[in-house]
Amino acid sequence: MPVVPTLTLNNGVAIPQLGFGVFQVPLGETQRVVEDALEAGYRHIDTAAAYGNEAAVGAAIAACGIPRDDLFITTKLRNGEQAIAAEAFEASRRALGLDVIDLYLIHWPVPSAGLFVDVWRVLEKIYAADGVRAIGVSNFLQEHLDTLLAETTIVPAVDQIEIHPTFQQAALSAKARTLGIAIEAYSPLGQGADLNAAAVTALARKRGVSPAQVVIGWHLGIGDIVIPKSTHLDRMTENLAAAAITLDRDELAAITALESGARIGTDPAKASHSQM
Ligand code: A2P
Secondary structure, eight states: OOOOOEEEOTTSOEEESBOEEOTTOOHHHHHHHHHHHHHHTOOEEEOOGGGTOHHHHHHHHHHHOOOGGGOEEEEEEOGGGGGGHHHHHHHHHHHHTOSSEEEEEESOOOGGGTOHHHHHHHHHHHHHTTSEEEEEEESOOHHHHHHHHHHOSSOOSEEEEEOBTTBOOHHHHHHHHHTTOEEEEESTTTTTGGGGOHHHHHHHHHHTSOHHHHHHHHHHHHTOEEOOOOSOHHHHHHHHGGGGOOOOHHHHHHHHTTOOOOOOSOOTTTOOSSOO
């Protein structure tokens, strides 16, 4: 099994840099898929209340027999529950069957609701009460990070945002890193679309690896935490093996050159309270 590097978050907590995401994994398949991912060697699983599959993730965790301390589990606060964040956190903890969540994120800033600063203060309390080992945000743009940093105490450990070769958010990533906020890439393969880019397939041929391994190797090389998903065990194994690939500077640059502003998900400035 490949050794996955760990990054140290700004509060000293270690996170496996390559994890497994379960966004869009069908509910009926989630327990099997997470059990397969754990069997393949993943130890970092990323879910969210809004995905509706926390209980299935929890069932896989309970069934796997892996010591709790060897696992790193992330979940996220649903937009529609920002006004009841403390209760929502408890519900997530129950659904996952865990006393302590490793990383809890505000899923979207929902600026139109004007709640994210208050929500962050609730997460700070949950952190102080040891309900969670690290707290962070997702889909926060620079202006949202600036507001949080100006008005609250704890600097988010991570900002989980859409990043893949054709949509990199490089300025936001660079700014977050200067603030001590680690960047986590979601939809890291561009939901599969970026695997067909000519620069990716050419580099895959040259290195004798798969296009997904090139793209995951690129994320690891630029310092992202990355959470690819697949419902297929062979692809889970293939993706995890990318931990052993080190792209050189020119190879990284060839993939970075694919930036084309191809956002797949919702613009965080516009994501609504009812969504997710
Ligand atoms: P599948 O689940 O059928 O394997 P992202 O993580 O960016 O959201 O991308 C997930 C998409 O990429 C899914 O459609 C998944 O399909 C596909 N995918 C994941 N790993 C691979 C791989 N190694 N090769 C090809 N497609 C992959």
